[in-house]
Amino acid sequence: MSLRAFKMKLLRGFEAEYKRRHDEIWPELSKLLSERGIYDYNIFLDEETHILFAVQKVKNEKDLTGLREEPILQKWWDYMSDIMETNPDNSPVEKPLERVFHMD
Template identity: 25%
Template sequence: MQRVCFLLNVRKDRIDAYRERHAAVWPDMLAALSAAGWHNYSLFLREDGLLVGYLETEDFDAAREAMAATEVNERWQRDMADFFEQPEAADDAMVPLAEVFHLA
């Protein structure tokens, strides 16, 4: 199982709305993530907008491609685009961090 961690930046003026949106993720989005192989997916948000994402998957590239092929992800990415400081879509800005330690 591949462990993936990535960083994004939520716009400071959208932090509360970002939290609200993730308190009620669409059921079809949750189902698509699971079907695409995203497991133990978590998002952590710092008060300054730093977002840390973590997930486990067999193949991160394949999991991202599977999500990119879904209609619900297209809608979600479009609806979430103005929450982020990055100019590209959040899915495209997910650059995995190098793991340097893991306590098994």
């Protein structure tokens, strides 16, 4: 198991819409992420900066190979692209974060 953390940026004024869309996440997308070993996935919003902070556990990093090419994930990116900072392929601009502290 590995722990991944990254940040993204939500456009101002779309806080409620972002939450609504994730409350109604497509079952086929949720299934894909689970099949690829992603679980215990949380996203937090800093309302002052509109930074989204995501943390997810992954059973095996190798299972994520090719995930970005999955059509349902690309369709989700397209769906979310009007409310987030995105790359030219509509994937969210993500910045991996390094863990600097852990307490059991």
